[in-house]
């Protein structure tokens with residue numbers, strides 16, 4: 299059991315850019331009946347300075363526009379803040395089908411080489427905004443973590459394959475999307 303409770307502060311949804319997997323995109327598309335063009339942005343390396351998620355490097359894919367990574371849009375929020383397109387009044391508006399990376403936050407195995415072992419909170423969890431007055435059982439955390447990493451590993455393999463093809467640096471974003479089974483304007 300881990301001592302943790304979400305205080306619905308919304309800070310994670312403001313500080314991080316969720317980097318999504320193709321299956322996240324498809325799930326959000328079909329749940330909202332909206333094309334991915336309405337909620338996805340392709341970020342450049344230079345967009346990831348400051349407190350934004352640093353795990354973007356392996357997710358960069360090359361195109362004729364340079365190296366890009368796929369994430370959820372960021373929008374202006376009330377009070378002059380910036381955050382995920384899906385955060386409304388500090389709460390996730392797509393909670394039941396949100397990206398796997400969001401679902402496994404903010405937990406990780408004590409030893410990442412032993413995912414069947416105990417779990418703990420990540421470094422600097424929740425920017426200190428969480429509470430510790432509830433006990434969270436570990437099996438669902440482990441399930442979310444394993445699912446996210448399995449899917450992410452498969453996506454990273456596809457990106458590696460794409461980047462190893464010298465022709466990819468002359469191709470467009472649409473070509474990459476087709477390669478990973480996505481369509482920009484399809485809802």
Ligand code: SF4
Nearest residue numbers: 311382384385390400
């Ligand atoms: S998808 Fe939901 S949980 Fe993830 S960053 Fe956006 S609002 Fe937050």
Ligand code: SF4
Nearest residue numbers: 304305307308310424
């Ligand atoms: S930062 Fe932590 S406490 Fe705040 S909304 Fe996100 S998960 Fe909940």
